[in-house]
Every structure is written in structure tokens, then in C-alpha cells.
Amino acid sequence: MKFHIISNNLGFILAAALTTIKITIISFLLGLVLAVIIGTIRYEKPPKFLEVILNVYIEIFRGTPLLIQLFFIYYGLPTIGIKMSSFVAAIFGLALNSAAYMSEIIRAAMLSVDKGQREASYVLGYNRIQSLIYIIYPQAMRIAIPSLMNSFSSLLKESSLVSSLAITELTRSGQLIYTRTYRAFEIYLTLGVLYFCMTYSVSLISKKIEKKINNIYQN
Amino acid sequence: MMDSTILKLHKINKSFGDLKVLIDIDLEVRKGEIISIIGPSGSGKSTLLRCISGLEKIDSGNINIDGSIGMVFQQFNLFPHYSVVENIYKPLTVINKMDRKEAKEIALNLLAKVKLEDKADSYPAKLSGGQKQRVAIARALAMSPKIMLFDEPTSALDPELTLEVLQTIKDLSKEDMTMVIVTHEMNFAREVSNRTIFMDEGRIVEDGPAEEVFLRPKNNRTKAFLKRINIL
DSSP states (O other), X not given: OOTHHHHHTHHHHHHHHHHHHHHHHHHHHHHHHHHHHHHHHHHTOOOHHHHHHHHHHHHHHHHSOHHHHHHIIIIIGGGGTOOOOHHHHHHHHHHHHHXXXXXXXXXXXXXXXXXXXXXXXHHHTOOXXXXXXXXXHHHHHHHHHHHHHHHHHHHHHHGGGGGGGTOOSHHHHHHHHHXXXXXXXXXXXXXXXXXXHHHHHHHHHHHHHHHHHHHHHTO | OOTTEEEEEEEEEXXXXXXXXXXXXXXXXXXXXXXXXXXXXTSSHHHHHHHHTTSSOOSEEEEEESSOEEEEOTTOOXXXXXXXXXXXXXXXXXXXXXXXHHHHHHHHHHHHHTTOGGGTTSOXXXXXXXXXXXXXXXXXXXXXXXXXXXXXXXXXXXXXXXXXXXXXXXXXXXXXXXXXXXXXXXXXXXHHOSEEEEEXXXXXXXXXXXXXXXXXXXXXXXXXXXHHTTOO
């Protein structure tokens, strides 16, 4: 066991872990905004063509490997004149991919809010937008939060794929150290532990949030 | 519209697919009137209220309303993420842009009126059905409606809880509030309303003073209905 390899490279690894966190949070937030917009449009029963476009988007991003999506965005799109840095491509790919899943979570959560809620708000004088913001979203979010936190954990793990766009996040930092040291056991064990610590923290935070929200309702 | 007419329906028709739910409904409601709508299930009573409140689009006809409408639902439909007092004052701050403090004061006064001031900070999940419905009534009143619609307000309640809700509605009737009440509580309908409408198969079959309709119905279908439920 040569764990001094890890301690010697600790600064490098932690900086890479920070990049992983940064990529995950930015693409999650971007994906969430997209997911709320898409989920809401589909909840509102849009015109047929819009429904079809959104369905196609969701099916494509859920039905193809994330790695292919990332390669296509970073290496493929420049062919038609769309160029971006590897970091932007990574964020873009992860956000679009996670939004495809999260939009369905949001829509399902909105649909699970009793339709009487909307009717009551309309009769009181809320317009559609006010009803969404003040009545539907708060209740839907409560239902969606556990699944969304799950999506966040998945995204954190899947972000390891952006190492293939030559972004030095956690996974790639390990690969780089490996090519110099050939100590796969120590390196990948460490990376695994770090990923686990991050996803486990997310699930702890998630439980706290759920508990807090449920407490409010049962006051 | 006549001076005192608050609501006027003219030849309202409404279908769900092939099913005609409302057929040529004409109705005029004057200020201060308390109208009970009775009739068998599926006769179109609730749909009529939902059309008046705008929750259902009518296929043809006109609805003229002088002022805003308050509606109380069978399933209460309180907002579970708001406390009792928030349920009543939030709509005022969102829709009327009223100052929070002022809105809250109105809410607390209304809560006192429905005798639930001690529940102001509770959440709906903690209330009984009867309490929920009284909060729902207060919430509707907060928007100062010209007319209150009640859609089977006690049908989802256990028998021992209906009384408190009926009492709340009775109290309102003494304040000159115009009300249209769809109900299966015949004794209540007879006691609280001054006008009763009997609906059957999408039509208004009989429309008259409550005592007349309950004691001396003119239409055979009304008679048959009241006999069936042991009123006549």
C-alpha cells in the first residue's frame, strides 16, 4: 500500500473534487430551471407541436448514453459551427440530460397536486401564473424534493464522464495520477471514498430538508 | 339587469361529450336571496355552480354577474402549505395587493366570525373536516364576494360535524349575504333558504319560495323526489 501517493497529491485531488462539485451544482441548477419550464409547459397541456418537440427532446436524452451526448456536443457540434469550451460543453450536456429526467419528476409532482387546489385559487381570483407560483409549485416541490435530490446525486456521479472531455475533475485527476504512478488500488479507492462522501452528504441534507418541510405541514 | 339583480343566467347549456348536463337554464338571483338547489344526483346542480363560478365553460348562453363570487367546495380545498390565517389573508395580498398587516387583521376578524380564532396558526392537516370547511368559508368571505356559492358544503363531513358548518352558513344568512347553496340537507335547505330550486336531468323543474317547494310542490317530479327522500 502506498497511500503517500494520495497525500502527496492531496491538494490536486481536492481541487479536482471542487471542480466536480462546481460542475454538478451549476448543471443541476441550470437543469432544474429547464426542468421546471419544460415540466410546467407539459403540465399545462401545450399545443400539439410543442408537446411533440418536448417529447422528442426527453426521449432522445433519456434514450442515449450521456457519454455520446457529451461527445456530440463537444466534438460534433463544432462541425455545424457551434463551438464551446469543454467546461461549457460539459455543463450544457449534463444540464440537458438531467433536465430530461427532472422535467418528468416536476410534471408528475404537479399532477399529484389535487386539482381542487387550482380550482379554489381560480375562484379566489388567482390567475394561472399566480396559481402556479403560490399554490401549485410549493406543493409540488414538497413532493418532488426527494426525487430531485436523487437526481442531484446521480448527476454528481455521472459528472465523472466529463473527464473524457479533458476536464480535470475528480475522476480525471485520478487518471492523471495513475498514469504517473500506476497505483490503481490506492487512487480509485480514494476517489470512490470521496464520491461516496459527497453523495452521502447530499442524502443527509435531503433527509433534513424533507423533515423540515413535513414538519411545517403537520404543525 | 334589474337594480337588485346580482346574477342573471340566460339559456345556459352545457354538455360533457354527448351528455347534456344543463339545458336552457334561466335564473335570476337578487341581492340578499338565499337559494337552495336540490335534486337527485346527476341533475346538474354542481355543474350549474361550477359554470357560474367560471370553473366550467358554458357551451351557450349568457352569465351576467354584478361583482365577484365566493365559492365553497365539498372537499374544502384549503391550501395545505398555508396556515389557517395564511389561507385567508394570502389571497388578499396576492390578488388585491393588500398590505400584509391589514390583510391579516381582516383574516383574524373572519376567523372570529367562524369561531376558529384559536386555530389561526394551525395547518389544515390538523383540523377536523368541519373546521376546514369553516376556514374555507372565511377564506371565501375575505375577498368580499357579492354572492357566495356553496357546492354541497357538508357532503364530505361526518354527520356530527355538519351541524357546525350549517350553523356558520345560517349566521351568514342573517347578514344579508346572497347565497346559492347546493345541498342534500333538506331540513337545512328548507330552514335557511327563502327560495328553493329543484333540478332534474339538467333542467330547473321547480323554482319558488322554500316553504312552497317543500310543502306544496307543483311539479310531479319534485313531488316524487321529495317523497323518495321522505320529506313529503
